Amino acid sequence: MAFTLATWNINSVRLRRELVAKFLKLRSPDVLMLQEIKCQNDQFPGKPFARLGYVHQAVHGQKGYHGVAILSRLPLDDVSPRDWCGMGDSRHLAATVTLGGGRVRLHNFYVPAGGDIPDPDANPKFGHKLRFVAEMASLDSRDGGIPAVLAGDLNIAPLENDVWSHRQMLDVVSHTPVETAGLTNALRQGGWVDVMREAVPESEKLYTWWSYRARDWQASDRGRRLDHVWAAPELAAGFRKLEVLKPARGWSGPSDHVPVLATFDLD
């Protein structure tokens, strides 16, 4: 049985609900994980997505900033947000999806951006980001007996070809060595597989985000791979297909991130 999961930092779900609907109609993933919904739970525009078959919805929002949600065509249970770093912000939501006889644990993450200065003493936001990623290392891909997927906007581009210029990005938050080491440690400690890089060799450029500030995002193509899909080894063994929906960056009124889809064969 095939299972397709998508992740997308939508940068305000109220402003872009029609783009979400367009994407769901275009690709119809089983599950869509959204980040930066930027609204409270009672403001989440769930009805248009339910009409498209995504009747199972878990929302963990907050006012104005951050916020994550999971839309699913298949039943969700054990819905559980976790307050990472004890900050009280909405950056994570877990749920278990059931398909046929199989079950998959889902972890939707929005890792802190970390501010401008890559020094935890001078910049508390960077310290928060480092602590957040350090805490993520405690999340085991095989915990609880249900194989898990961890996906979302991790706000770190760990590999040299996850950024347009490794050399010029070494001091830029999202690609500094201390961040990439932290993320790689979380990947290894949790026993996760970076399935995007199973599909696309590390020697090739791979981006999921292009800044709003470029005059022409496509021409300059100064992207970063900030969005990720990690899977437990038993799920990764059935990994079949990756799609990074780059055309979505050119849609009218776009998010600065594009959807990432991963398809797995279960059993």
Next chain:
DNA sequence: ATGACGGATCTAATCCGA
């Protein structure tokens, strides 16, 4: 070196993103 854009908020200017 700076600012380029775009979103949310006590709708005006300020904070935030990465």
